[in-house]
Amino acid sequence: MRTFLLLVLVTGVLGSAVGVVYARHLHRQAYIALSGLEHDRDELNIDFGRLQLEQATWSEANRIEQVAGNRIGMRYPTDDDIVVLQP
Structure with missing residues (x-):
């Protein structure tokens, strides 16, 4: 009986x-993953x-103005292009 108890305790x-x-x-393993x-x-x-930072740089007003003028030919309207309509 004593041997059995010792065996159970050792196990x-x-x-x-x-x-x-x-x-x-x-x-x-969990710490390494963390x-x-x-x-x-x-x-x-x-x-x-x-x-x-890149988005802020690309969306600056002067950058948009520059791209609009160079790539698609946009420009500010001249006085001759402006028409005022009276109601």
Whole structure:
């Protein structure tokens, strides 16, 4: 009986030790995945900031004016082009 109890306790201790090792292994894997995701998040935030700056640059009024004049030939109307209608 005593040997059986000792065997059960040793098996329980070994099983518990294996469980602890496995849990630590899972924890390390999750931490590595978290670190990778945080790095990806930081890179995406940098890209997003860069894109916001680029959008702000491309949408400035003088840039739009320049593109409108050069690419599609838009220009401000002259006085002769303006017609005032009276009600």
